[in-house]
Amino acid sequence: MISSAGPTGEDGFQIRMRKREIPGVRRLLYAVCMPEGQPFAGGGQGMRGRTIRITCATSVFILLAAFAGSAMAEYPEKPITVYCVFSPGGTVDTSIRALSQGAEKVLGKNIVIVTKDGGTGTVGLALLAGEKPDGYTLAAGTSTGIVRVPLARKMTYKPLSSFTFIYAYSGAVSGLLVRPDSPFKTFKEMVGYARQNPGKLTYSSMGAGSPLHVIMEVIGMKEKVKWTHVPYKGTAPAETAALGGHVDAVSAGDMTKALNGQMRALLMHTKERYEKLPGVPTSIELGYDYYNDTVFSVFGPAGMDPKVVKKIEDAYAKAQETPEWKQWIDTTGQITVKMRSAEYTKFIEENWDRELKVQRELGVLTEPATTPR
Incomplete structure (x- = not known):
């Protein structure tokens, strides 16, 4: 910061630098504001002194604006x-x-x-x-x-x-996946099993309240079936649970394992059919009126x-x-x-x-x- 102090003599001026100054400003102000042959704390006399003060004040504002602009342009300065x-x-x-x-x-x-x-x-x-x-x-x-x-x-x-x-x-392109050896070949088969065995069918997801959880609960209400949700901290552990046989299916956040053949897709959570898995029906076309727009x-x-x-x-x-x-x-x-x-x-x-x-x-x-x- 720069502040003006009281005059050192008639029409004199003084510039005082506070402890937290912008690096290099002191030297620049000295060069700009010091009258030739005068000490930094000194001043000119009369009209000459006033002219110096005006010139110096203008220079100060220009320098500060330049330094402020430079600081903004430097983002990011660290990782x-x-x-x-x-x-x-x-x-x-x-x-x-x-x-x-x-x-x-x-x-x-x-x-x-x-x-x-x-x-x-x-x-x-x-x-x-x-x-x-x-x-x-x-x-x-x-x-x-x-x-x-x-x-x-x-x-x-x-x-x-x-x-x-x-x-x-x-x-997100998400859907319901099962292991390749799962007895369920279609989503309707899985719904039928859940209807006959309330609460027995289990599925995992990336967490409670996620669209992958909500969509299954919406379907459950509309189909009047009860299945058991097992939440995880992400899609990766939720898929691992399904692959390991700890749950019957996974409401997955991506289709990677369906595309590479590790799992089979029964249902897409998308609004329209997914071009890479065109044979898999969507939640919208099956009449559930809910899809994942994450x-x-x-x-x-x-x-x-x-x-x-x-x-x-x-x-x-x-x-x-x-x-x-x-x-x-x-x-x-x-x-x-x-x-x-x-x-x-x-x-x-x-x-x-x-x-x-x-x-x-x-x-x-x-x-x-x-x-x-």
């Missing part, structure tokens, strides 16, 4: 931490790692992925909500932690006001500088052009989404209202467990 709010090896984890490889090349700094899983992604989001909004701590998760789970469970954060919704980069995205704490947000948006958008990202899309069968902050924020707000309406109509809830703002 960026991204909380992955789901378990290692799952779809969110592998997606943000693939995408961040390209983003860190654009930003010029390392992006460190740190696992903060649990609570269908809400544990990591709760931690993020308490971080500084400086752009150095972000999170990768899904819209589920904002528009679905808080409807059913009380959160410590406000879904629509505790975050900056930065960039949505992928759309997007994978990057979040920040509320109150981030729009200029920093744009830098992050640009970096992840460019990362979607890299071979690493395209390979991830091919492997998992997910789809690329390019939804920047303004559009994503609108999407989240509209989805909150729509999901609340749907769950009220289904009789799942009357009021949200968490206040949105």
